[in-house]
Amino acid sequence: MEFSLVNSCRLLAACPRATDSSPINPAKCIMLRLVLYKILRPTSTDAGGTVLNTISRRLPLLDPLSLSSSLLLVGDLGQTDWTMSTLGHVAAYDYDVLLFAGDLSYADYIQSRWDTFGQMMSPYANYKPWMVTEGNHEKESLPLLVESFLAYNTRWEMPYKESGSNSNLYYSFEVAGVHVLMLGSYTDFDTESEQYKWLQVDLAKVNRAKTPWLIAMLHAPWYNSNTAHQGEDESEDMMAAMETLLYQNNVDLLFAGHVHAYERNLRVYKKKLDECGIVHITIGDGGNREGLATDWKSTQPAWSAKRESSFGFGQLNVVNGTHALWSWHRNQDVEAVMADEVWMTNLNAKPECARKA
Ligand SMILES: [Fe+2]
Numbered sequence: 434m435e436f437s438l439v440n441s442c443r444l445l446a447a448c449p450r451a452t453d454s455s456p457i458n459p460a461k462c463i464m465l466r467l468v469l470y471k472i473l474r475p476t477s478t479d480a481g482g483t484v485l486n487t488i489s490r491r492l493p494l495l496d497p498l499s500l501s502s503s504l505l506l507v508g509d510l511g512q513t514d515w516t517m518s519t520l521g522h523v524a525a526y527d528y529d530v531l532l533f534a535g536d537l538s539y540a541d542y543i544q545s546r547w548d549t550f551g552q553m554m555s556p557y558a559n560y561k562p563w564m565v566t567e568g569n570h571e572k573e574s575l576p577l578l579v580e581s582f583l584a585y586n587t588r589w590e591m592p593y594k595e596s597g598s599n600s601n602l603y604y605s606f607e608v609a610g611v612h613v614l615m616l617g618s619y620t621d622f623d624t625e626s627e628q629y630k631w632l633q634v635d636l637a638k639v640n641r642a643k644t645p646w647l648i649a650m651l652h653a654p655w656y657n658s659n660t661a662h663q664g665e666d667e668s669e670d671m672m673a674a675m676e677t678l679l680y681q682n683n684v685d686l687l688f689a690g691h692v693h694a695y696e697r698n699l700r701v702y703k704k705k706l707d708e709c710g711i712v713h714i715t716i717g718d719g720g721n722r723e724g725l726a727t728d729w730k731s732t733q734p735a736w737s738a739k740r741e742s743s744f745g746f747g748q749l750n751v752v753n754g755t756h757a758l759w760s761w762h763r764n765q766d767v768e769a770v771m772a773d774e775v776w777m778t779n780l781n782a783k784p785e786c787a788r789k790a
Pocket of ligand 1: 536568569570652690691692
């Protein structure tokens with residue numbers, strides 16, 4: 434948790450010291466304690482440090498409906514000149530968390546590519562949280578020899594245990610006002626699967642008063658009008674198993690990769706427009722060596738609002754508990770160009786979309 438000096442002073446002023454006549458209301462304040470260590474033995478497994486100072490401050494709890502956050506979204510990055518173009522544009526943005534919809538390094542069994550990918554990402558991922566889910570290029574399956582996702586799970590371990598998941602391939606986390614479901618397209622997802630059972634439990638724990646926004650990310654898109662990757666089990670079967678569960682829980686947006694293009698859809702459920710349905714966005718245009726998916730179905734479905742075969746990335750600016758600004762940035766030009774922009778209204782703020790579960 435970081436506060437600027439100005440904000441810290443303002444926040445502290447809102448929570449003065451308790452007095453006999455004016456006690457602190459614990460419902461409105463939290464205690465923040467900073468412990469400064471001087472590290473003496475950095476290679477030791479224990480803390481190994483000397484406490485230099487301890488600072489305790491009481492801070493006010495913020496109203497979740499007033500929280501704002503900026504999420505950047507990428508997919509199918511790989512490691513090409515286009516990847517570097519995307520990363521260069523991403524670095525120019527001040528964001529809180531980057532969400533990565535899978536197909537990271539395109540190592541495809543060549544382990545040195547994981548090294549070069551890590552070196553390529555370090556200048557960016559070292560300074561901001563990069564939260565990832567797996568794509569098909571992470572699987573690297575060698576039956577009876579090497580378990581699937583071994584390199585991915587080893588190199589990109591996510592905080593799955595903290596969300597009650599028993600697999601690095603699906604988990605959830607929260608960032609100011611947003612509950613994020615990172616789902617796995619390439620592990621079991623049927624209604625009897627461990628992932629589905631975990632998802633049911635996780636959704637039941639979501640507190641929309643605390644995290645008004647509920648978004649999901651996975652690799653293989655459920656709604657996509659490109660001709661690439663049509664009819665795959667990871668799209669159709671997973672959608673058949675999970676769409677109603679996510680719909681009933683008022684998931685606001687679902688992001689996917691896999692198809693190397695950009696497509697934003699209108700709110701949809703069971704392939705029909707539904708004002709209480711999920712906005713599906715494909716963002717698999719990060720810049721990998723396979724190139725763009727340029728062939729679209731000749732008839733654009735009613736639920737498809739915008740589609741383009743260009744490299745780029747997306748940004749979700751959560752302004753408050755009811756409104757967020759989605760934008761897609763095309764990076765094939767010298768400067769990043771905002772090529773799509775639309776305001777989103779939180780489903781939970783719509784009385785007509787009251788929780789359906
Ligand atoms: Fe993929």
